[in-house]
Amino acid sequence: MARHTAAANGILVPQHDLELLLAAHCACLGVEVRRGVEVHGVRGADANLTDDDVDADVVVETSAGELTAGWVVAADGGRSAIRRQLGIGFVGTDPQMVGYQAVADFDDPGELSRGWTWTPRGIYAYGPIPGRVLVARFGPQPQDRDAPVTLEELQQAVRDVTGVNVTLNGLRGRATRWSDNARQAQSYRHGRVLLAGDAAHVHSPFSGQGLNLGLGDAVNLGWKLAATVHGYAPAGLLDTYESERHPIAAWVLDWTRAQVALMRGDERTAQLRKVVGEELFTVPGVMNRVVALTSGITQHYDVTGTPADKVADDITDKIADNLADEGTAKIADEIADKAAAPVGSIAGDVALPSGDRLADHAHDGRFVLVDRSPDGRFAQAVRPLEHRVAYVADPASETSQPSLFVRPDGVIIWAASRDTASSDDAVLKELDTAVQRWVGTH
16 A cells, blocks of 8 residues: 555545545535435336437435436435336345444453454454454344344344354444345446446445445446536447446456355365465465455456456466566556556556646546657647546656546546557557547537
């Protein structure tokens, strides 16, 4: 993290404070947030409505009355009422475990092990905060998943998994219940209604991948929907939301299923877990790769016709060539560099000679063109679109990174090396193609 200057010296921000910051930003943008309002369903969500049906409206039925909108993004959770009403299939695998998390007052937690502990019945983690416990038990689900978690239910789960006859005297706050239910919406769009976040996909909470997955949906959809609403979106732009995000969520669901499979308490799974932990994760670079995959920084979209698995294989092959000779730090740097370089990947923390970063030019939601050609030749491709494209002149040095064209969601859609930029006119044509496909020409 220290080598990633945007994240170095970071601090932990409580969720409550983060919500206040986001709410304040929404207010500055003129966005009204209505709290405590329950969504019941929608009317007028015809699946045949297209982006060009400008007079079409969708009525959202809520506990506070009806709302009318041209477009609706249903982000109403894993049990989405809108998704169910529209009949969008939610397919996947049933849960095999039930988990609990809470901070409780223990009569005597002395026999509980600190950190993560596997048992024949599941897995638990105690600490580091006194009384904080997470327990996951393989077996049947509770009859009423919506019922609040009682002290007795939590106590029994802790006893079953840990094998320790602990006594809980009380809860500090509310205990939560969850499972490894893994499902995904078969379609992310129904006419003028789009699904995002947990309404589109659910999975186990291990590694915290759901937050990044939901935010990824939001940043991918937001600028595309805005372009569609304002009438300057290239043909088919909004359809790329599903074609890009659906495969990403499918991969995360498979990844979390694999994690849960390694948590089983039987002897064979314990042996497999030992091989993974002691033989694979000790190989230089492997843990870095796992962290990169889990965080999502290696995700790739097909923005030019290059399959994502080929890009991932190319990155892995180049890193693997150096595993035997290089140290872990250098391999970590190479993972970061290679993950940021391919077209279709998320741009990394690109530092500019002026002292600022690529992200500093993207706060207003525009595309960003970083032109590192010696003569600024790429400016002509975006000059008529300066209201939607931020142009950054950054003449290349011998060791600098290539010129980049980056979408509002941080995805690289075109790149050109210093040598190519000064000699190959075909690169300019590729840039023009990227502009027409993603930005539009009007």
